[in-house]
Amino acid sequence: MVENEARDWAEVPGCSVFGAPCWVSLTTRDVEVAESFYRAVFGWEWQQDSLGDRFRVALADGVPVAGIAAVASMWQMAVTWTPYFAVRSADDTVSRSRERGGTTAVGPISLPPGRTAVLADRDGAVFAVWEGRLVSGWQQWREAAPTFIRLHTRDAFDAAIFYGEVLDWASPHSSCEVNYDGDEVVLRSEGTVVARIHSGAVEAAPDPAVRPHWEVHFAVTDLETCIETARANGGEVIQWERGAQEALLGDPDGARFTVTSKREP
Template identity: 65%
Template sequence: MNHDTRTGGEPRRTRVVSTHSVFGAPCWVSLTSRDLQATQDFYAAVLGWRWRSAKLGEHFRIALANGVPVAGIAAVASMWQMAVAWTPYFAVPDADVAVSRVRERGGTSAVGPLSFPPGRAALLADRDGATFGIWQGELVGNWEAWRQAAPTFVRLHTRDAFDAAIFYGEVLDWATGQPGCCEVEYEGGEVVLRSQGDIVARIDSGAVEAAPDPSVRPHWQIHFAVADVPGCARTAEKHGGSVLREEDTEAILRDPDGAQFTVTSRRSR
């Protein structure tokens, strides 16, 4: 929901933002884990999140940053034989159409589309095996607030950035010129996705002139904006996580269950 405060004593008006008006961009991130309480404790310590229950049941929680819903946690990795991982979800106007496009282009459908009022979702993989989700319906909470409070962006590490951009562009209607769609550019050796002028995703496959690297395991990496990268890294280690790589403005971390994510300095956004 998107809220506008009017002057002159008028009541606050509420505008529903849906995947029909804004589509192709990341609109949510979700983590599959094994231990719900341990996961909550870890991310509360590292990212300062608070928690609320979710309508889906006792194995699910919604993470809040300064009161804004920013992520979902599903402690179903063992129960459903799923990998422990962070997954980005992209807004689509029609989940069935998006799933059909994925299959037609050599991708796979793992789950769905399933109904999760007020929308529908599916868990998919591109033709190189990178997992992502799609969401059709009303966007969670205040979408503009989510864009500011949640990930800085998501990045796809893959073997061929241009081939991946074509796949996702055809599935998610990137660069179609339709109102609300995302624009695709090439900047600094990466394919860059913009939504309403903001960078919301990047696709990287290394040096442009290099052949696709067969050793790369394609995956989407979630980047969370934080004020203190070194502080997050030390806290992650203290609470059972690990630091895979650390620089001044960015660190790749692993939570106790094994899920990887990146913390990026707000100053470098």
Template identity: 70%
Template sequence: MNDDMTSPAGSRTKNVLSTRSVFGAPCWVSLTSRDLTATEEFYSAVLGWRWRPARLGDRFRIALADGAPVAGIAAVAAMWQMAVAWTPYFAVISADQAAARVSERGGTAAVGPISLPPGRAALLADRDGATFGVWEGELFTDWETWRRAQPAFIRLHTRDAFDSAIFYGEVLDWASDLPGCCEVHYEGNEVVLRSRGDVVARIESGALESAPDPTIRPHWQVHFYTDDVEACARAAELNGGSVLSENADEAVLRDRDGAQFTVTSRRTP
């Protein structure tokens, strides 16, 4: 999968890393959209993103924060009858193996694995229905540069954090004896995932599997850093989005299409 597919790899650097260097960790985020122009305008206003085209065609864009690629946008939700949502991708050694593990454990392989040189990708769902992706191959840039450009971390809101940690751990080789794997810790009521010492994901209990409200169904929530949470929230409201919750350090927002994401203050530990 390359940047043309709004996915984890593509723009090559002299020191391109592969998923073997950060396997099991989040390595990219992507958004399905109904209207590319409206999506660009919204995230430019809220997060200050700029855009570059992708060779795949007019339906795809790469979001840039301070010149660094941070996310992929694909205006395919209406065409492919997909939900409008942010999706995290996890680095794996083998996309085929990860997809097989998901199916064996009661999850779903929605798309793929498919070959997208220089790697392979799959769009999956865990056994509670939370959607995520896996990517095998070269990363688009240095992983730490990507993380510090804007994505802060991701959080899984799910029915049972402990059960979900076991599921993802078995699929993604968390807390295994493989060199460089992610570390899993239980802190309070959350499962905390660390890679290279950084917190990259959190899992918390409470979401209801069959809840009618998508905000309380199991889902992965993408958090983006910002210097001004309040300004992002007001910009979201002024540009056709909405604010689901807000405090000094964090706001949960919806874009014009209904995709949910969180802005988190850079001051937050």
């Protein structure tokens, strides 16, 4: 029943975002510390998720933009931000991933009003998929929080083939368009850049920032103030040069994310 309702909703004209990023979620150890940090840095408010005390949903101007799951210790998971991609069927997506050398960490499992799974691609970069109604409207979510996500990987072209086949980017049901821009693969959905795939990561590197991974970019109006606020609230500035338009930060629990200066229209 949930599956059919989700597909009917997703096929409404203008709402088909299959294959595109549709959500981001933080896996952490302490939900209160995470709440306090991201409230200070991004101005997010919080509401408890129906899944229980360890789960929260972040709101930006009343729009749900991200989730927090304080299960890193309990489930022995990494402290990290994970992007979710909208799919028609979580089960079919997991099968396609396995057939192409990907691995499955969690699921598919039912989380009403949908189904989800946490996967890793051939080079170990972790991502998740979501089948079902979106927490907030896709365009609202895009405008309220992330600017885009970027995959740092060994070979951008090889990764684009993997994700294109697994997420069905070439399907007539998908809104995604893949282009090449120098050493990057650029994914657009309904004309908006939603993801980039960049070559150069080293699979066996000891530094997790160098190994293949997905990175979430959040748009902010005042980059320098955001950086100083992160520092003042227990965060870490991992990479930033004064005058640059983006900075790689770490929260108090070690989860890394990028803040990008919001460009006015």
